[in-house]
Amino acid sequence: MKEIADIRNEYQLAALDEMTVGDDPIAFFTQWFIEAQKAEVDEVNAMALATCSAENIPHTRIVLLKGLEEDEFVFYTNYNSSKGKDIEYNPNVSLLFFWKELERQVRIQGIAKKIRPEISEAYFHSRPPGSQIGAWASEQSTIIPDRTVLDDKYAELEQEYMGKRIPKPEHWGGYAVKPVSIEFWQGRASRLHDRILFTRGNNPSWQKARLAP
Numbered sequence: 323m324k325e326i327a328d329i330r331n332e333y334q335l336a337a338l339d340e341m342t343v344g345d346d347p348i349a350f351f352t353q354w355f356i357e358a359q360k361a362e363v364d365e366v367n368a369m370a371l372a373t374c375s376a377e378n379i380p381h382t383r384i385v386l387l388k389g390l391e392e393d394e395f396v397f398y399t400n401y402n403s404s405k406g407k408d409i410e411y412n413p414n415v416s417l418l419f420f421w422k423e424l425e426r427q428v429r430i431q432g433i434a435k436k437i438r439p440e441i442s443e444a445y446f447h448s449r450p451p452g453s454q455i456g457a458w459a460s461e462q463s464t465i466i467p468d469r470t471v472l473d474d475k476y477a478e479l480e481q482e483y484m485g486k487r488i489p490k491p492e493h494w495g496g497y498a499v500k501p502v503s504i505e506f507w508q509g510r511a512s513r514l515h516d517r518i519l520f521t522r523g524n525n526p527s528w529q530k531a532r533l534a535p
């Protein structure tokens with residue numbers, strides 16, 4: 323077993339330059355995402371979502387990217403969860419993908435907004451029935467006395483909705499994150515990684531810059 327301090331990898335699979343990324347970071351993200359899928363990256367659509375609470379405490383957790391709609395990054399969750407409350411207070415969020423197999427990282431900063439309920443509805447009904455019941459059974463982020471609360475609630479709802487269409491809970495749905503900055507990171511040898519940052523703030527057009535690693 324290695325000492326934690328001795329665990330390190332050299333990155334040397336690829337390089338990234340200003341020409342290759344082009345001028346449209348969404349198009350480039352899509353290209354990298356396809357490459358990550360082709361490389362069979364595990365949990366390729368898993369991304370760390372960072373939010374900030376009303377007390378100015380940052381919180382990070384993994385959620386799944388479920389679409390790139392009109393250049394916005396969509397994920398689904400419980401609107402009453404801790405992250406939902408954070409976003410209501412402060413819609414500035416950050417997303418992060420780490421595609422280890424390709425030695426790549428993508429950091430996105432943006433503004434999260436609830437998507438239209440019809441879109442959440444359509445996605446909700448595309449999920450397996452078990453997940454649909456799960457959305458009803460779990461008051462996400464609240465303290466529960468023990469596991470049986472969940473299992474009992476699930477069993478009760480399973481009976482209730484047997485053979486019926488399960489409605490989408492009001493409190494469940496998607497957020498779309500409109501990016502204001504996107505950074506592409508490609509690991510390189512000797513820690514001299516490539517970092518290309520796109521920013522646009524409130525402007526429609528993207529500015530591109532290279533950052534020191």
Ligand SMILES: Cc1cc2nc3c(=O)[nH]c(=O)nc-3n(C[C@H](O)[C@H](O)[C@H](O)COP(=O)(O)O)c2cc1C
Pocket residue numbers: 365368381383384385386387397398399400403404405406462463
């Ligand atoms: C691989 C993976 C995928 C996940 N996907 C989601 C997701 O899409 N939506 C979600 O609400 N939680 C997802 N979770 C659970 C969250 O990480 C988190 O535990 C939950 O959303 C509660 O977070 P909160 O209390 O900060 O709101 C996922 C966890 C993992 C490890």
